Amino acid sequence: xxxxxxxxxxxxxxxxxxxxxxxxxxxxxxxxxxxxxxxxxxxxxxxxxxxxxxxxxxxxxxxxxxxxxxxxxxxxxxxxxxxxxxxxxxxxxxxxxxxxxxxxxxxxxxxxxxxxxxxxxxxxxxxxxxxxxxxxxxxxxxxxxxxxxxxxxxxxxxxxxxxxxxxxxxxxxxxxxxxxxxxxxxxxxxxxxxxxxxxxxxxxxxxxxxxxxxxxxxxxxxxxxxxxxxxxxxxxxxxxxxxxxxxxxxxxxxxxxxxxxxxxxxxxxxxxxxxxxxxxxxxxxxxxxxxxxxxxxxxxxxxxxxxxxxxxxxxxxxxxxxxxxxxxxxxxxxxxxxxxxxxxxxxxxxxxxxxxxxxxxxxxxxxxxxxxxxxxxxxxxxxxxxxxxxxxxxxxxxxxxxxxxxxxxxxxxxxxxxxxxxxxxxxxxxx
Amino acid sequence: xxxxxxxxxxxxxxxxxxxxxxxxxxxxxxxxxxxxxxxxxxxxxxxxxxxxxxxxxxxxxxxxxxxxxxxxxxxxxxxxxxxxxxxxxxxxxxxxxxxxxxxxxxxxxxxxxxxxxxxxxxxxxxxxxxxxxxxxxxxxxxxxxxxxxxxxxxxxxxxxxxxxxxxxxxxxxxxxxxxxxxxxxxxxxxxxxxxxxxxxxxxxxxxxxxxxxxxxxxxxxxxxxxxxxxxxxxxxxxxxxxxxxxxxxxxxxxxxxxxxxxxxxxxxxxxxxxxxxxxxxxxxxxxxxxxxxxxxxxxxxxxxxxxxxxxxxxxxxxxxxxxxxxxxxxxxxxxxxxxxxxxxxxxxxxxxxxxxxxxxxxxxxxxxxxxxxxxxxxxxxxxxxxxxxxxxxxxxxxxxxxxxxxxxxxxxxxxxxxxxxxxxxxxxxxx
Numbered sequence: 024x025x026x027x028x029x030x031x032x033x034x035x036x037x038x039x040x041x042x043x044x045x046x047x048x049x050x051x052x053x054x055x056x057x058x059x060x061x062x063x064x065x066x067x068x069x070x071x072x073x074x075x076x077x078x079x080x081x082x083x084x085x086x087x088x089x090x091x092x093x094x095x096x097x098x099x100x101x102x103x104x105x106x107x108x109x110x111x112x113x114x115x116x117x118x119x120x121x122x123x124x125x126x127x128x129x130x131x132x133x134x135x136x137x138x139x140x141x142x143x144x145x146x147x148x149x150x151x152x153x154x155x156x157x158x159x160x161x162x163x164x165x166x167x168x169x170x171x172x173x174x175x176x177x178x179x180x181x182x183x184x185x186x187x188x189x190x191x192x193x194x195x196x197x198x199x200x201x202x203x204x205x206x207x208x209x210x211x212x213x214x215x216x217x218x219x220x221x222x223x224x225x226x227x228x229x230x231x232x233x234x235x236x237x238x239x240x241x242x243x244x245x246x247x248x249x250x251x252x253x254x255x256x257x258x259x260x261x262x263x264x265x266x267x268x269x270x271x272x273x274x275x276x277x278x279x280x281x282x283x284x285x286x287x288x289x290x291x292x293x294x295x296x297x298x299x300x301x302x303x304x305x306x307x308x309x310x311x312x313x314x315x316x317x318x319x320x321x322x323x324x325x326x327x328x329x330x331x332x333x334x335x336x337x338x339x340x341x342x343x344x345x346x347x348x349x350x351x352x353x354x355x356x357x358x359x360x361x362x363x364x365x366x367x368x369x370x371x372x373x374x375x376x377x378x379x380x381x382x383x384x385x386x387x388x389x390x391x392x393x394x395x396x397x398x399x400x401x402x403x404x405x406x407x408x409x410x411x412x413x414x415x416x417x418x419x420x421x422x423x424x425x426x427x428x429x430x431x432x433x434x435x436x437x438x439x440x441x442x443x444x445x446x447x448x449x450x451x452x453x454x
Numbered sequence: 455x456x457x458x459x460x461x462x463x464x465x466x467x468x469x470x471x472x473x474x475x476x477x478x479x480x481x482x483x484x485x486x487x488x489x490x491x492x493x494x495x496x497x498x499x500x501x502x503x504x505x506x507x508x509x510x511x512x513x514x515x516x517x518x519x520x521x522x523x524x525x526x527x528x529x530x531x532x533x534x535x536x537x538x539x540x541x542x543x544x545x546x547x548x549x550x551x552x553x554x555x556x557x558x559x560x561x562x563x564x565x566x567x568x569x570x571x572x573x574x575x576x577x578x579x580x581x582x583x584x585x586x587x588x589x590x591x592x593x594x595x596x597x598x599x600x601x602x603x604x605x606x607x608x609x610x611x612x613x614x615x616x617x618x619x620x621x622x623x624x625x626x627x628x629x630x631x632x633x634x635x636x637x638x639x640x641x642x643x644x645x646x647x648x649x650x651x652x653x654x655x656x657x658x659x660x661x662x663x664x665x666x667x668x669x670x671x672x673x674x675x676x677x678x679x680x681x682x683x684x685x686x687x688x689x690x691x692x693x694x695x696x697x698x699x700x701x702x703x704x705x706x707x708x709x710x711x712x713x714x715x716x717x718x719x720x721x722x723x724x725x726x727x728x729x730x731x732x733x734x735x736x737x738x739x740x741x742x743x744x745x746x747x748x749x750x751x752x753x754x755x756x757x758x759x760x761x762x763x764x765x766x767x768x769x770x771x772x773x774x775x776x777x778x779x780x781x782x783x784x785x786x787x788x789x790x791x792x793x794x795x796x797x798x799x800x801x802x803x804x805x806x807x808x809x810x811x812x813x814x815x816x817x818x819x820x821x822x823x824x825x826x827x828x829x830x831x832x833x834x835x836x837x838x839x840x841x842x843x844x845x846x847x848x849x850x851x852x853x854x855x856x857x858x859x860x861x862x863x864x865x866x867x868x869x870x871x872x873x874x875x876x877x878x879x880x881x882x883x884x885x
Contacts, residue, residue, distance in 0.1 A: 030713045031569045031624035039720045085512040089699045131725045138462045193462035268520045268731035282461045289470045294562045299730045300699035
């Protein structure tokens with residue numbers, strides 16, 4: 024054990040780095056500490072405070088110290104089930120709900136427990152594939168395109184499944200919408216058709232709907248409505264409730280998935296045990312919702328869609344390809360139209376793109392390769408979260424929800440977002 | 455997916471049940487709900503409240519919602535390092551500390567990451583072996599005995615290692631003291647000798663010292679003092695701070711173990727991400743310690759050792775073999791002297807023993823087989839935690855620490871503990 028020759032590591036883990044979203048965040052902090060102005064658009068963290076009644080509930084339950092049930096506090100499982108019944112029009116019962124310390128942890132345990140291939144439409148969130156690698160599962164990618172709004176088509180999915188000789192091979196398809204990294208969602212028609220393809224092949228869908236409540240029109244629709252017998256809905260407090268650092272995620276299972284949920288619970292009892300008790304009590308308040316939470320969501324959505332619109336405008340002017348998102352706080356930037364110019368500056372892949380952009384323009388965004396886009400494509404993800412969420416929320420509350428936010432909203436509550444966009448535009452087109 | 459024929463589960467997971475400590479707790483609750491008086495001595499949960507300044511700190515930081523550094527909040531890593539330097543006289547720095555949602559989760563990730571055999575002295579805590587099974591590691595058991603106070607001897611360990619043809623085979627030895635399930639600890643002399651055996655074989659020791667601060671004389675000694683280059687110290691808030699349900703555990707690594715800590719961090723970044731932010735801020739207060747925390751510990755130790763003494767007295771009178779613990783809140787009951795009598799009542803293994811004891815006498819304890827004792831041995835673990843910790847603590851505070859607790863202390867603050875012992879005694883010896 025005196026040197027690296029002697030180390031003995033699981034080869035599935037050896038060489039795996041920290042999740043790139045977290046790594047870029049730490050690098051940005053470092054540059055910032057050295058005096059450089061950084062537009063930190065790497066980490067996808069909600070800039071908004073946790074709604075006040077939820078924080079108050081945490082305080083009220085700060086003394087709770089008992090180990091809670093592995094599957095979760097009964098009142099919370101009830102609240103989450105109610106949330107999905109109300110918001111998603113799906114028949115979820117409390118005993119179909121599993122609570123974990125972040126949906127990421129639950130996804131890991133799902134992949135550990137379920138013995139099947141992982142099917143990933145790309146671009147996709149950064150952690151699905153590394154989890155599969157650590158566990159040793161096969162990963163099959165289905166690439167989407169800018170032209171198709173980064174969405175997988177039912178036809179594409181069907182062709183992929185038919186092309187594999189093994190029709191009922193156990194498979195887990197992860198869908199994520201509104202999406203990280205591109206903010207896009209699926210049409211009802213496509214959801215129905217994807218559901219029917221999945222049903223035909225008896226394929227499990229993990230529907231990662233953590234950004235569901237951040238759909239700008241509040242019109243998120245779960246595929247579980249059309250494929251209730253095969254869809255696990257993943258959600259949590261991290262995005263719509265602004266509580267990423269609290270670490271609370273939820274899975275809602277089809278009622279016939281006890282075999283899977285119980286296996287996950289067994290692993291949970293040998294790993295995280297239960298989610299932090301005070302946090303679970305506070306989460307009950309969040310999932311119960313009510314008028315204070317709903318108003319919070321209206322303001323949050325209005326602010327995010329305002330910044331999305333303004334940002335897309337600036338980026339389009341600069342000649343960058345970007346789809347207007349349907350929800351969440353990400354933009355997926357495709358620099359392909361400017362490829363010749365950028366390549367002449369030595370920018371030959373998405374990693375170099377992001378490094379140079381950070382060093383030269385102070386804008387931290389994540390390379391497309393982290394989202395399983397081929398590295399030579401000049402594509403990157405941007406999280407427009409570098410503004411004071413509390414200030415923006417309070418100001419938005421002074422403006423009736425029936426009105427649009429005024430043109431100068433960003434001047435007071437989000438100049439760093441639009442300045443960041445301008446930095447990208449200038450840097451991209453500099454001579 | 456319509457029936458169990460179609461399910462596809464990882465075979466390492468299939469058939470694994472919930473951790474037995476948690477399972478018996480849930481069963482006890484159920485019987486209790488049905489009106490039966492239950493002496494709930496199954497789950498090993500501290501009965502004491504979280505110290506008031508720590509709860510206050512959680513309230514103060516309830517709004518903290520950022521994702522924290524994967525390895526842990528810097529201030530907490532500093533506090534944990536300081537804690538180990540002060541209490542254990544070992545040279546731990548903040549950057550050798552890793553924070554997780556419970557030490558159990560960290561142990562799982564350690565076993566996932568480290569590619570070696572797991573060496574377990576038995577009896578041992580319930581989760582070490584199932585974790586290894588889930589991951590697919592080899593488990594090698596070294597059995598100890600009542601006569602040897604359930605401790606592994608340096609000689610035994612050496613003989614085991616020498617008996618394996620593969621001298622430098624990567625191995626992880628887990629030591630746990632004061633121990634769950636028996637409350638025993640190691641002498642300084644044995645710790646030194648075990649350290650020297652481990653050094654000779656370059657074997658990593660995971661020293662699970664979660665009950666360290668509950669050593670009744672406050673004299674816990676870490677093996678890391680004698681084997682600093684190969685010992686990982688595991689600790690957390692769950693036992694000495696009464697905050698099991700908060701879920702915060704800590705690992706302190708040797709400075710030359712970056713390779714292992716970084717691999718664990720990479721997996722952490724793809725699983726739990728970081729520990730709940732408000733909980734980490736509160737934990738800083740706990741690990742910083744100070745006079746309020748130290749006084750709390752003095753009272754807690756005095757109360758626990760009082761109950762341990764009284765309980766052992768009752769059990770000895772009933773003819774049950776039990777060692778007086780050195781710390782913590784467990785007794786490991788060996789019914790072997792009464793074997794003939796019990797077998798004539800159809801009690802042929804530890805599982806039946808515990809089932810009948812629960813059904814007939816209302817006492818919930820855990821079978822020895824959960825701690826890897828051969829099931830035919832009539833041995834079981836008892837957690838004497840079924841008393842009102844807040845009430846006991848407050849009453850203890852009225853009695854100078856220089857004095858012993860009065861004989862009638864249990865009459866007011868822990869009659870259910872001693873009543874439970876009496877139930878066991880009566881049930882064991884009934885005609």
